[in-house]
Amino acid sequence: MSDLNDCLEMDRDAEVTKYISGPWKNHTQHERFVRNRIETHYGVGLGYWSIFLESNHSKFVGWILLIPYDGVGPEIEIGWRLNRTSWGMGYATEATLPIVKHAFNTVGVAKFFADIDIRNNGSMRVAEKIGMQFTGDSEHAGLPCKSYIMTKDKVRF
Numbered sequence: 506m507s508d509l510n511d512c513l514e515m516d517r518d519a520e521v522t523k524y525i526s527g528p529w530k531n532h533t534q535h536e537r538f539v540r541n542r543i544e545t546h547y548g549v550g551l552g553y554w555s556i557f558l559e560s561n562h563s564k565f566v567g568w569i570l571l572i573p574y575d576g577v578g579p580e581i582e583i584g585w586r587l588n589r590t591s592w593g594m595g596y597a598t599e600a601t602l603p604i605v606k607h608a609f610n611t612v613g614v615a616k617f618f619a620d621i622d623i624r625n626n627g628s629m630r631v632a633e634k635i636g637m638q639f640t641g642d643s644e645h646a647g648l649p650c651k652s653y654i655m656t657k658d659k660v661r662f
């Protein structure tokens with residue numbers, strides 16, 4: 506919860522939430538949504554992880570999530586969101602890999618998914634770089650997406 510304001514500020518950058526549906530433009534609903542996401546107990550080992558720079562532990566970079574799909578499930582989804590100033594430096598990939606290990610080795614999930622807006626090339630690249638497999642076209646909140654899956658046998662580390 507100590508990262509709430511950083512999360513809200515990040516989402517209010519329209520470039521950051523460009524390909525993600527959510528109540529970003531309504532301050533009250535947005536804050537309620539993020540508080541709820543932070544406070545919800547998704548199951549042992551699942552949730553959101555804030556990212557900080559190794560060189561500056563107080564610099565909030567963004568977060569990685571591993572939660573039931575859309576907060577509901579039953580499938581498990583993985584996701585990433587970073588401040589725009591932190592894009593393009595490999596941080597999303599670097600921060601996601603320990604969560605992939607955690608998912609398989611600690612939580613013991615069999616697989617997890619990501620549905621990514623077809624225009625979100627940077628996010629699809631992160632999915633590919635961590636070893637996720639493209640499974641086909643899908644839809645989320647009425648928008649065309651590409652679906653990716655990760656299974657333990659595909660882990661490359």
Ligand SMILES: CC(C)(COP(=O)(O)OP(=O)(O)OC[C@H]1O[C@@H](n2cnc3c(N)ncnc32)[C@H](O)[C@@H]1OP(=O)(O)O)[C@@H](O)C(=O)NCCC(=O)NCCS
Binds near residue numbers: 522584593598
């Ligand atoms: C998607 C996001 C997390 C990527 O973060 P990042 O730290 O820049 O990611 P990385 O640097 O680890 O890797 C990004 C890769 O995508 C590539 N990339 C970035 N933008 C791209 C674009 N528009 N087209 C093609 N490739 C792109 C980068 O070159 C890099 O690949 P490379 O290492 O082969 O060069 C970040 O842009 C973000 O937070 N976006 C807004 C939130 C969001 O869309 N989240 C995902 C929702 S599904």
